[in-house]
Amino acid sequence: MISFSACSPSSTNNVEPPASPAKSAVSDVSFNFDTKTVKLNSGYEMPVIGLGTYSLKDDICVNSVSAALKNGYRLIDTAYIYHNEESVGKGIRESGVPREEIFITTKLYMNQYADAENAINEALKKLDVDYIDLILLHHPGAHDIEAYKAMEKAVSEGKIRSIGLSNYYIDELEDFLPQITIMPALIQNEIHPYYQENEVIKYMLEKGIVMEAWYPLGGRGHTAELFNNETIAEIAKVHNKSSAQIILRWHLQKGVVAIPGSSNPEHIKENMNIFDFELTAEDMKKINSLDRNEKHDWY
Numbered sequence: 001m002i003s004f005s006a007c008s009p010s011s012t013n014n015v016e017p018p019a020s021p022a023k024s025a026v027s028d029v030s031f032n033f034d035t036k037t038v039k040l041n042s043g044y045e046m047p048v049i050g051l052g053t054y055s056l057k058d059d060i061c062v063n064s065v066s067a068a069l070k071n072g073y074r075l076i077d078t079a080y081i082y083h084n085e086e087s088v089g090k091g092i093r094e095s096g097v098p099r100e101e102i103f104i105t106t107k108l109y110m111n112q113y114a115d116a117e118n119a120i121n122e123a124l125k126k127l128d129v130d131y132i133d134l135i136l137l138h139h140p141g142a143h144d145i146e147a148y149k150a151m152e153k154a155v156s157e158g159k160i161r162s163i164g165l166s167n168y169y170i171d172e173l174e175d176f177l178p179q180i181t182i183m184p185a186l187i188q189n190e191i192h193p194y195y196q197e198n199e200v201i202k203y204m205l206e207k208g209i210v211m212e213a214w215y216p217l218g219g220r221g222h223t224a225e226l227f228n229n230e231t232i233a234e235i236a237k238v239h240n241k242s243s244a245q246i247i248l249r250w251h252l253q254k255g256v257v258a259i260p261g262s263s264n265p266e267h268i269k270e271n272m273n274i275f276d277f278e279l280t281a282e283d284m285k286k287i288n289s290l291d292r293n294e295k296h297d298w299y
C-alpha cells in the first residue's frame with residue numbers, strides 16, 4: 001500500500017497557519033515525487049493525485065472514498081453540486097484515516113455565490129469537519145468576486161486553508177485578480193491528452209498557481225478513445241502499465257494534479273500505482289503531440 005501525508009508539519013491544527021500569500025509572491029509549484037505532494041502558495045502541502053467524486057452517490061460514494069483512503073489516497077475532490085458532501089464525510093470517517101492526514105477539496109456553486117458565507121458553513125456541516133483544505137468557485141458567474149471575498153474571510157477565520165477557482169481561463173483570471181487579495185492557490189480545469197491547455201498551464205504555473213485536471217482520463221464516455229489511442233497504448237505496453245496509468249503519470253510529469261473518478265476498487269488502486277515508473281522525454285513528447293483542442297464538456 002502506498003501512503004503519504006497530505007499535510008506538512010506546518011499545516012497541522014496545532015501550529016500557526018502559514019501567512020496568507022501576497023498577490024505578488026510567486027511560489028515554487030514543482031511536484032515532490034517522494035512525498036507525492038506539491039506545496040500550494042498558501043503554504044500547505046497538497047497530494048498530486050486524488051479521487052474525483054462527481055456522480056458518486058450515497059453508499060457508492062462512501063465506499064469509494066473509504067477504499068481510496070485505505071489504498072493510500074489523501075486527496076478527495078467533491079462539490080456542493082455533486083450532492084455527496086455528506087457521503088464524502090462519512091467515507092472519510094469510515095476509512096479510519098485521521099482527518100488531518102486528508103486533503104478535502106469542495107466547490108461553491110453559482111447559486112451559492114450571493115451568500116457564500118452561509119454556503120461555506122453548510123459545506124463544513126455536511127462534510128462534518130472543522131476546516132476545509134481547499135474551496136474553489138466552481139464556475140465564473142454573478143457575485144463571484146463577492147463569494148471569493150467571503151472565502152478570503154473564511155481563510156482568516158480558519159474555516160478554509162486554501163482557496164482557488166475552477167473553469168477560469170486566462171481572460172477570466174486577468175479580470176479577476178485585480179479585484180481580490182489572496183492569490184488563488186489552484187485552478188481546476190478540463191485537461192487531458194486531447195485538450196491540453198498548454199498556454200493556460202504555462203500562464204498559471206508562472207503565477208505560482210497549481211493546475212489540476214478534471215476529466216484527466218477524458219471524462220465518462222470518452223475514456224475508451226484515449227485508452228485505445230495507438231500512441232498511449234504503445235507507451236503503456238513498453239512500461240507494462242495500463243493506458244490510464246500512462247495518462248495519469250503524464251499529467252503529473254507536466255506538473256498537473258489529477259483527480260480521476262472511479263467507484264471500481266481495482267481502478268482506484270491502479271490509478272494510485274503510478275509512482276514506480278517514469279515516462280521518458282520522448283514518451284512525454286509523443287503524448288504532448290496528441291493535443292486536438294477537443295473539449296469534452298461545455299465549460
Ligand code: NAD
Nearest residue numbers: 052053054077166214215216217218219244260261262267
Ligand atoms: P475522468 O476523466 O476521471 O474519467 C472517469 C471515468 O474513467 C469513469 O467512467 C471511470 O469508471 C473510468 N476510470 C477511472 N479509472 C479507470 C481505470 N484505471 N481504468 C479504466 N477506467 C477508469 O472523469 P471524471 O470522473 O468525470 O472527472 C474527474 C473528477 O474531476 C470528477 O470526479 C470531479 O471530482 C472533477 N470534475 C470537476 C469538474 C469541474 O467543473 N470542476 C467537472 C468535471 C469533473
